[in-house]
Amino acid sequence: MRAVAVLLSVLMLATPLAGCLGSEEVVEVPETEVGTDGIWVHDGRGLPLDLEPFESTYFVNDVGELGPEPSIGVTSSGCIFFIALEKVMRSCDNGQTWDNSAEGEVTQAPSTSDPWGWVDPVTDRIFNVQMVGLATTWIGWSDDDGETWLGNPHDSGPVPLNDHIKLATGPWTDAGYGALGGVNPTYETAVYFCYNKLAGIFCYTSFDGGATFALGGQAFGLVTTNGGLHGAISAAPDGTVYVPPRVATPTLVISKDNGLNWEEKTMGTDVGTPNPRKNSEMAADADSNGFHVWTGADQGVYMSRSFDSGGSWEQTSLRISPVDIVSSVFPQIIAGDPGRIAVTYLGSEDGALLNTSDIDGSPWNGNAHYAPGNATYHLYVTFSLNALDENPVFQTIRITEDPVQKGSICLNSGDCRDIGGSNRNLLDFNDIVIDQEGRIFIAYTDGCTGECTTMENPMAENSRDRLGTMAYLATGPSLLADVGDLTPLVEGNASD
Numbered sequence: 001m002r003a004v005a006v007l008l009s010v011l012m013l014a015t016p017l018a019g020c021l022g023s024e025e026v027v028e029v030p031e032t033e034v035g036t037d038g039i040w041v042h043d044g045r046g047l048p049l050d051l052e053p054f055e056s057t058y059f060v061n062d063v064g065e066l067g068p069e070p071s072i073g074v075t076s077s078g079c080i081f082f083i084a085l086e087k088v089m090r091s092c093d094n095g096q097t098w099d100n101s102a103e104g105e106v107t108q109a110p111s112t113s114d115p116w117g118w119v120d121p122v123t124d125r126i127f128n129v130q131m132v133g134l135a136t137t138w139i140g141w142s143d144d145d146g147e148t149w150l151g152n153p154h155d156s157g158p159v160p161l162n163d164h165i166k167l168a169t170g171p172w173t174d175a176g177y178g179a180l181g182g183v184n185p186t187y188e189t190a191v192y193f194c195y196n197k198l199a200g201i202f203c204y205t206s207f208d209g210g211a212t213f214a215l216g217g218q219a220f221g222l223v224t225t226n227g228g229l230h231g232a233i234s235a236a237p238d239g240t241v242y243v244p245p246r247v248a249t250p251t252l253v254i255s256k257d258n259g260l261n262w263e264e265k266t267m268g269t270d271v272g273t274p275n276p277r278k279n280s281e282m283a284a285d286a287d288s289n290g291f292h293v294w295t296g297a298d299q300g301v302y303m304s305r306s307f308d309s310g311g312s313w314e315q316t317s318l319r320i321s322p323v324d325i326v327s328s329v330f331p332q333i334i335a336g337d338p339g340r341i342a343v344t345y346l347g348s349e350d351g352a353l354l355n356t357s358d359i360d361g362s363p364w365n366g367n368a369h370y371a372p373g374n375a376t377y378h379l380y381v382t383f384s385l386n387a388l389d390e391n392p393v394f395q396t397i398r399i400t401e402d403p404v405q406k407g408s409i410c411l412n413s414g415d416c417r418d419i420g421g422s423n424r425n426l427l428d429f430n431d432i433v434i435d436q437e438g439r440i441f442i443a444y445t446d447g448c449t450g451e452c453t454t455m456e457n458p459m460a461e462n463s464r465d466r467l468g469t470m471a472y473l474a475t476g477p478s479l480l481a482d483v484g485d486l487t488p489l490v491e492g493n494a495s496d
Contacts (some may be wrong), residue, residue, distance in 0.1 A: 038398025044318035046300060056476025058399055061203045063098045067429035067468020072443035073119025076201045079145045081126050082443055083117030084468040088128050095470055095488035101146030103127055106326040114163035122189050126212060129167050137165055139210050146418040152211055158487040165195045170235020176258030177215055187390035190258045194243055196228030219253055219262040230462040231279030231466055236288040240310050248273055250294050252282060267304040267313040274367050275487050276412035278329055279429055285335035287387060293331045293343055299366035301345055320382050326364040327352045329409055332432040334440060336479025339388035342440045344432045344454045346377045346404055359408050369411040373460035377405040399471055405447040407460025420461020438480030442471040
């Protein structure tokens with residue numbers, strides 16, 4: 001992807017469906033305009049529908065830092081926070097410029113191997129989570145848009161500790177730890193912190209806004225395949241908490257009592273998962289309806305829905321990516337008002353490469369881990385404004401003009417390839433959130449930058465960068481119904 005701000009004039013959904021100032025070095029990014037023909041309106045099988053789409057625009061630029069495994073959040077003031085390795089990158093001018101809000105502050109961990117960021121949508125507290133070594137995580141936070149920071153180490157116990165540290169917040173429930181007596185929260189929301197060890201998933205709940213995590217431990221009896229690797233934590237408005245483990249059968253680990261007890265729910269046996277695989281992801285809408293997404297065995301993006309806040313799940317999966325996308329990885333989902341969802345992922349439309357020689361010389365089946373060197377991956381967004389309907393309509397758009405990655409994307413850290421540089425350059429996941437207007441913000445890692453973007457036929461060895469990049473919806477439908485169509489955040493960054 002070019003290191004520029006990109007204005008995309010694209011089409012989205014079917015019409016029948018209803019600041020702060022940084023003091024650090026600033027990265028300025030010029031703008032340009034491009035077009036895209038990657039537009040699909042389709043049903044829950046990925047098949048095309050004869051429906052007229054409507055217009056929207058996206059704003060895209062890089063944050064000026066390496067950013068594999070990025071996370072993103074937006075405060076009510078409009079400041080955007082992008083975790084790029086150990087740095088907290090901040091933009092308070094709608095992504096036009098970025099500075100390092102945490103440089104030299106107490107949250108700057110001495111080293112990191114798995115960073116994570118989160119913005120509490122209720123309190124605006126910004127969390128910067130950094131793993132230090134094998135047994136300690138540094139959890140820092142800011143309550144003033146990143147101007148000042150506090151932080152404490154969290155002892156994660158004896159090794160072996162893997163990684164995948166995650167943090168999120170959610171509502172307190174009457175059935176939680178407080179019901180046991182003697183535990184009184186001093187922070188408005190519950191703060192959840194999970195990580196994986198070889199023994200499984202370990203989750204803790206903080207009562208003081210993330211300063212300490214005294215209660216919690218192993219989510220007893222849960223699946224331990226892949227040593228408890230898991231996706232992002234998410235919480236529904238009714239307080240239900242979800243953690244998606246990385247397992248062969250799509251599964252969610254669910255708590256109804258602020259992490260005191262956990263149970264498993266499975267789904268997706270009709271479509272399965274690939275091998276190797278990455279995390280599935282979960283989101284709940286304003287009525288606490290659940291939406292769980294993952295890459296299926298046929299490499300499409302699939303979804304299961306819950307209409308009773310995680311109590312039961314559809315066992316007939318919906319394909320929410322169009323059939324033209326033959327390979328997908330890193331699906332991330334966010335939800336707003338009931339039935340209004342957005343899913344982002346990396347995907348390839350290179351159907352002509354299927355059954356040709358993959359990275360190992362076998363017929364390629366679409367698994368990104370084995371993609372041939374000339375496979376092209378872009379960033380996509382799939383929207384639905386009626387995802388609760390019996391037959392929901394989906395709109396998918398290709399956001400990027402030049403590739404995010406050429407060639408394979410390593411999905412198993414013990415089986416990565418060195419083809420002009422490691423194909424694990426993108427690491428494990430991307431991220432998507434919404435702001436208070438229901439505007440989506442996406443954090444992703446761009447592997448094809450610089451000369452790779454202008455070459456006539458770039459190959460895998462030309463696509464090994466790890467540039468942190470953000471995309472957000474400039475104009476188009478909000479995920480909050482009352483907002484309607486969004487207007488540009490930056491003057492002149494939208495066109496018809």
